[in-house]
Amino acid sequence: MCQTCGCEEKGSMVTIGKPLHFQPQKQEKKPEKSPKSESSSPLAGIRIDSPAVSKDSVGTREIEVVENLLGDNDAAAAENRKFLNEQKIFSLNLMGSPGCGKTTFIIKTIESLKEEMEVFVIEGDQFGSLDADRISATGAKVIQINTGNGCHLDARSVGKAIKELEIPMNSLLFIENVGNLVCPALFDLGEHLRLVMLSVTEGDDKPVKYAPMFHGAAMCVINKTDLLDYVNFDIEKAKENLRRINSKQKIITLSASGGGGMQEWLAALRTEIQVSKP
Amino acid sequence: MHELGIAMRIAEIATRVARQEGVTKVDAVLVEVGELSGIVPEALLFSFESATKNSFLENSRLEINLISASAKCSSCQTVFRPEGFFTLCPVCEGVDSEIISGKELFIKSLVSENGK
Numbered sequence: 001m002c003q004t005c006g007c008e009e010k011g012s013m014v015t016i017g018k019p020l021h022f023q024p025q026k027q028e029k030k031p032e033k034s035p036k037s038e039s040s041s042p043l044a045g046i047r048i049d050s051p052a053v054s055k056d057s058v059g060t061r062e063i064e065v066v067e068n069l070l071g072d073n074d075a076a077a078a079e080n081r082k083f084l085n086e087q088k089i090f091s092l093n094l095m096g097s098p099g100c101g102k103t104t105f106i107i108k109t110i111e112s113l114k115e116e117m118e119v120f121v122i123e124g125d126q127f128g129s130l131d132a133d134r135i136s137a138t139g140a141k142v143i144q145i146n147t148g149n150g151c152h153l154d155a156r157s158v159g160k161a162i163k164e165l166e167i168p169m170n171s172l173l174f175i176e177n178v179g180n181l182v183c184p185a186l187f188d189l190g191e192h193l194r195l196v197m198l199s200v201t202e203g204d205d206k207p208v209k210y211a212p213m214f215h216g217a218a219m220c221v222i223n224k225t226d227l228l229d230y231v232n233f234d235i236e237k238a239k240e241n242l243r244r245i246n247s248k249q250k251i252i253t254l255s256a257s258g259g260g261g262m263q264e265w266l267a268a269l270r271t272e273i274q275v276s277k278p
Numbered sequence: 279m280h281e282l283g284i285a286m287r288i289a290e291i292a293t294r295v296a297r298q299e300g301v302t303k304v305d306a307v308l309v310e311v312g313e314l315s316g317i318v319p320e321a322l323l324f325s326f327e328s329a330t331k332n333s334f335l336e337n338s339r340l341e342i343n344l345i346s347a348s349a350k351c352s353s354c355q356t357v358f359r360p361e362g363f364f365t366l367c368p369v370c371e372g373v374d375s376e377i378i379s380g381k382e383l384f385i386k387s388l389v390s391e392n393g394k
Contacts, residue, residue, distance in 0.1 A: 046323070047341070047343050047344065049343070049346050050343060051343050051386070059391070059392055060390070060391050061390045062388070062389050063295060063296075063299050063387055065291060065295050066384060066385070067291050068383065068384050069287050069288065069384055070383060182316075183280065186280065211362055212363060215363045243373055244365075245364055246363075247352075247374040247375075
């Protein structure tokens with residue numbers, strides 16, 4: 001069971017694969033919890049904008065706790081960020097729907113940056129290593145995290161994968177999150193840049209429908225623009241929707257599979273690396 | 279989808295604090311949840327019951343204070359209540375605003391009605 005979001009069923013486990021082109025590593029198994037049965041009496045309540053006050057009865061004791069409920073993930077993310085900064089490794093958390101083109105985008109970026117810097121990749125998928133195998137074919141070192149029934153990557157498993165990859169200083173690290181526009185939005189991985197990808201085949205309304213994801217990303221890449229003539233996607237409408245949700249977001253349009261726009265992305269990436277100076 | 283894990287985290291923290299403080303019975307666990315936090319309150323209540331079954335907190339109730347979202351317009355500084363993440367400033371129709379509340383997600387306190 002995932003300790004942070006509980007999204008896995010009992011008995012499943014997160015596995016971190018072997019770094020491809022690297023020495024074999026052991027599997028990681030998360031602790032399991034015993035199953036709980038169905039609930040009964042609804043004793044609890046929901047109030048709106050009315051912080052609870054202790055009951056007036058004599059002897060009531062209220063113990064202040066004030067602890068963030070995503071605190072364990074946030075702490076692990078902070079550790080990752082500290083490590084990456086110390087190692088001067090720039091990291092990106094790439095999120096987006098399944099099939100929006102994340103892996104192709106990473107491959108094209110690796111190919112373009114070959115002479116410039118070393119690129120490492122953490123691949124998050126529920127099952128299998130198809131994406132890691134594709135990345136590996138470029139010569140880049142990649143590690144696969146299989147989340148099992150989990151719907152997102154969390155900072156702790158990413159931290160382990162970072163250590164396994166043994167990334168040299170001044171490298172670039174891509175973290176390809178599980179294809180999902182909902183859950184990954186909540187989980188800081190310790191990245192420097194949060195990037196969301198939207199492909200034109202998905203529809204220009206996605207930013208509105210999955211607002212938290214688009215609100216939290218500093219950059220949005222609109223991919224597959226070579227298909228614009230064939231799909232009902234209004235690119236100006238999409239940009240307007242993005243601006244309304246996050247007016248500070250940088251928007252880049254491109255076609256990773258060869259339709260142009262990659263140079264603008266690479267320039268933006270170089271700027272981000274420069275500005276963050278990890 | 280996330281609520282069960284969050285409920286388990288609440289139970290874990292509440293149990294730890296109760297033990298530290300020598301509390302033998304926790305009547306209520308109070309949590310603050312912003313309406314933009316990505317948590318469905320009803321699902322959290324349900325999950326808390328499941329997560330605490332046959333445990334120290336079995337008879338404890340979860341009390342959720344749902345905090346409304348508020349945003350401040352970066353152009354005219356008006357504070358308004360946004361509908362989700364997608365709202366124009368009602369005064370100047372500016373798109374640039376900052377969310378100032380509604381993303382909270384924390385455990386506030388434990389209540390023991392007999393003081394033990």
